[in-house]
Amino acid sequence: MYDSTVLADLGEQLERASEYELYEQAFEDAGIAPADIDSWEAFQEVPFTEPGDLKADFDEHGPEGSLYTPGAMISFSPLGDDLAPMFDTEADLEYEAEVNASVLAEAGIAEGDRVANTFGYQLFGTGYLLHRGLEALGAEVLPLGPGDSEQAADTIEQFDVDALVGNPSFALKIAEAGATVDTFVGAGEPFTSVPGYREEVKSALGADTAVDYFGSRQVLPIASETAEEDGLHVTDEYAIVEIVDPDTGDPLGVGERGEVVVTHRRKEGFPLVRYRTGDLAELERRGDDLVLPNGVIGRTDDRLKVKGVKLYPEAVPTVLAGFDGLTGEYAIRVTRPDATDHLDVRCEGEADADALAAALSERLLISPDEVTVVSELEATGVLDERY
Incomplete structure (x- = not known):
């Protein structure tokens, strides 16, 4: 599935993860030594990280959990009925900005563009991470956040904004208030997996391009579309993606539908190894790219x-x-x-x-x-x- 360069990075990431109590114990229980992971098949013997594992770890080592990493930012992510802290070091933030800059450029945002960012900056930090990526790209960012749609629309029109990033449903409210943009990047809720939704958003905003962006607060981004609007391309410089059978955990082949499992390829703070997202998708290979052709099409929780x-x-x-x-x-x-x-x-x-x-x-x-x-x-x- 992945080449030797990715496997080498995975080996380093597993070594880094094994320094944390959660993974040290999990690897020991499974008889896994990170240094022995020398093939994709060997990697798939590494135990999964379940949301329940994180919850138990936070309960035992609260409030930070054993994956706590001193660094630059503490933000939060929903975990069951609670909020769990996420940790990013300065190196993480710089690399995430670099990755997001590349992804957003592929999505059609150019250096010098004015971009309205309507993701939230508070608590979860999603807006902040994308803001840094847009800055690294060389865009001029308006940190509007998910507030007043009419105010956002007025600002977008007054300052001749080129692109909008945010939730598709909020983008429609902004469009209803009279705003237009050339490019829209949507995330945070089902978008292109909903038939006709892309076309609706493009028409409402008068946009030439509307692309989907997939990530969780723990791993951001996982995959994103290009300006060709051709499916979610896995961001493999940052996230390693597998599709597994939700019942057995067995790896599934190209084109088979199953649960998305992600591993950080390079992350210092709060590294995740084979994390089961509960998201449902299919994976296909296009040349050197891995693509989720139909986006995220549901959840695996009830089946x-x-x-x-x-x-x-x-x-x-x-x-x-x-x-x-x-x-x-x-x-x-x-x-x-x-x-x-x-x-x-x-x-x-x-x-x-x-x-x-x-x-x-x-x-x-x-x-x-x-x-x-x-x-x-x-x-x-x-x-x-x-x-």
Whole structure:
């Protein structure tokens, strides 16, 4: 999957991670020595880091956890019902700025462009990290944050802003208030995985380009589109990405749908090794690039097997969002009449049932036996009545 240069960097990163109690114990329990990781197959024997592992570590070594690294910035990320601290050294911040500068340049933002940044700067620090990347690129940044959409729109128009970065839903509010830009970079919520959403945002903003950017606060960025709008290219100078079976943890091949697992290739503060994100995607190779062609299409948290195919209910909302007349509420019912699984999907609102069935079949990789559109659902969620 990755070449010898990446493996060499991974070896150094694992050595660095093993200095922290969380990984020292995990590697010891698994009989893993970082110096022995000399192949991609050997790396995939390294134990996963689960969100629950981080939660337990924070509980035992709170409030910083055993991955605490003295450095330049402490920000936070949601972890269950709590907020967990993230640590960045000055070297981390400089490298993240360098990586983000490259990614944002590929997305179509140029040196000298005026860019409105509507990500939050407080607590989570996402806006700050992207701000530093834009500065490293040579852009002129307006740190607007996720506040008043009308004020943001007025500022964008008054100062002839070239590009906007932020949540797609907030970008639409800014567009409704009258702002236009040439380039939009969207992140923080489902974007290009929602059919028609890119086109809606581009049209509203009058933009020539609208690209998707994927990352978590722990690993930012993981992947981003180029100005060609051609799928999320893995940022492999910063993040190593795998796709695994959510049930078994086994690695999946190119084109197979599974859970996104990420490892920092180079990180001093709060390094993550084989971290299970819970995000659902597919991976393909295009020349030297690894690409998530359909973006992030759901979550792996709730899943069931129907007719031998893994069904991820969290992938349904991105399909429903592509139909203007639907409310987004849905119900899935799985039964087994005559020893054969039967999949029934009911959606609330107004839409063509045949078009909806085709869209669901493409996204879920399984054709529902019945798709019904109703004005109001009596109950929502997933009901498995086979057992």
